[in-house]
Amino acid sequence: KVMICLFVLSLAMVPMFANGSQEEKAPVQKNITMRLADNQPDGYPTVVGCKEFARLVKERTNGRITIEVYPSAQLGDAKSVIEQLQFGGIDFTRTSISPLASFSPELDILQMPYLYRDANHYWNVLNGEIGEYFLKSVEKDGFLGLVYVDAGSRSFYNTKKPIYTVADLKGMKIRVQESSLMMGMIKSLGAVPTALAYGDVYSALQTGVIDGAENNWPSYATSAHFEVAKFYSIDQHTRVPEMIVASKINMDKLSTDDQALIKKAAMDSQAVEIAAWAEFEKTSEAKVRAAGCQINTINDQAEFAAAMAPLYQDQLDEQGRIWVEKIKAVK
Ligand code: GCU
Numbered sequence: 310k311v312m313i314c315l316f317v318l319s320l321a322m323v324p325m326f327a328n329g330s331q332e333e334k335a336p337v338q339k340n341i342t343m344r345l346a347d348n349q350p351d352g353y354p355t356v357v358g359c360k361e362f363a364r365l366v367k368e369r370t371n372g373r374i375t376i377e378v379y380p381s382a383q384l385g386d387a388k389s390v391i392e393q394l395q396f397g398g399i400d401f402t403r404t405s406i407s408p409l410a411s412f413s414p415e416l417d418i419l420q421m422p423y424l425y426r427d428a429n430h431y432w433n434v435l436n437g438e439i440g441e442y443f444l445k446s447v448e449k450d451g452f453l454g455l456v457y458v459d460a461g462s463r464s465f466y467n468t469k470k471p472i473y474t475v476a477d478l479k480g481m482k483i484r485v486q487e488s489s490l491m492m493g494m495i496k497s498l499g500a501v502p503t504a505l506a507y508g509d510v511y512s513a514l515q516t517g518v519i520d521g522a523e524n525n526w527p528s529y530a531t532s533a534h535f536e537v538a539k540f541y542s543i544d545q546h547t548r549v550p551e552m553i554v555a556s557k558i559n560m561d562k563l564s565t566d567d568q569a570l571i572k573k574a575a576m577d578s579q580a581v582e583i584a585a586w587a588e589f590e591k592t593s594e595a596k597v598r599a600a601g602c603q604i605n606t607i608n609d610q611a612e613f614a615a616a617m618a619p620l621y622q623d624q625l626d627e628q629g630r631i632w633v634e635k636i637k638a639v640k
Contacts, residue, residue: 358582407486455575467521530593
């Protein structure tokens with residue numbers, strides 16, 4: 310009995326000693342390295358913004374949290390990066406909400422055609438209560454929306470001819486982002502949509518698999534699509550918001566203080582991206598004009614808006630239409 314008692318006592322003391330020796334050590338400061346994916350190249354405004362975000366996080370944690378920024382789709386195209394975020398393979402991405410809306414369909418509301426009156430309206434919506442609601446709305450799908458970034462407005466470009474009217478687009482094969490709403494937009498104009506990853510558009514234009522695509526000035530210039538599709542027709546059919554989003558699964562592993570710090574750093578990086586965008590938009594337009602692209606403005610924006618208007622009935626539910634009213638009411 311004595312032996313058994315001694316044995317039990319010794320077992321009980323092992324964890325006591327173990328705990329005691331742990332308490333003497335200073336708490337370990339774990340260094341954390343996280344990865345952020347962007348499909349645009351180094352120097353592009355969104356990448357400039359992401360690097361500022363990473364810099365702020367590093368500075369504010371005294372180097373404890375490092376965010377490595379991977380530009381040029383090094384970690385995969387937009388869709389596969391978003392999938393990896395969902396299960397924690399990648400920590401952050403800067404993405405257009407078009408592909409994200411396949412995972413979080415409510416986001417389609419924010420990319421409806423001719424929804425925003427101008428850039429000011431766009432920012433008043435996104436940096437206000439409505440924008441905050443949609444940043445949070447992606448949480449149920451495995452993401453944390455951190456901040457919106459500027460992405461200008463999108464217009465059509467093609468290899469064939471200038472577009473002045475809706476009829477000019479008839480039967481043209483137009484590349485769209487991987488989004489059912491974008492497919493619908495192209496169909497509503499009488500053109501034929503082809504969903505392709507951004508990185509596949511250049512060769513598709515070159516080989517004639519598609520006749521055209523649509524994007525903002527910086528993307529048209531940086532992707533070199535202007536080399537093969539020299540007709541750019543300004544119709545500004547949509548302003549597709551872009552976001553820095555985080556993997557919820559991975560953010561949940563951090564302390565609440567670190568999560569708040571990261572969210573704040575993303576918000577604080579926004580001004581740098583917006584300034585870089587304004588500059589780059591001008592130089593991109595100048596670059597494609599200098600390269601001899603044929604640029605025109607469509608005849609009548611109202612004609613395009615009217616052709617796309619049925620999408621507000623077909624692609625949105627009642628709740629979506631209520632959001633649209635709220636967005637339109639923003640000054
Ligand atoms: C924008 C955006 C890209 C996106 C691209 C597209 O340029 O910045 O991230 O991939 O649109 O049309 O796919």
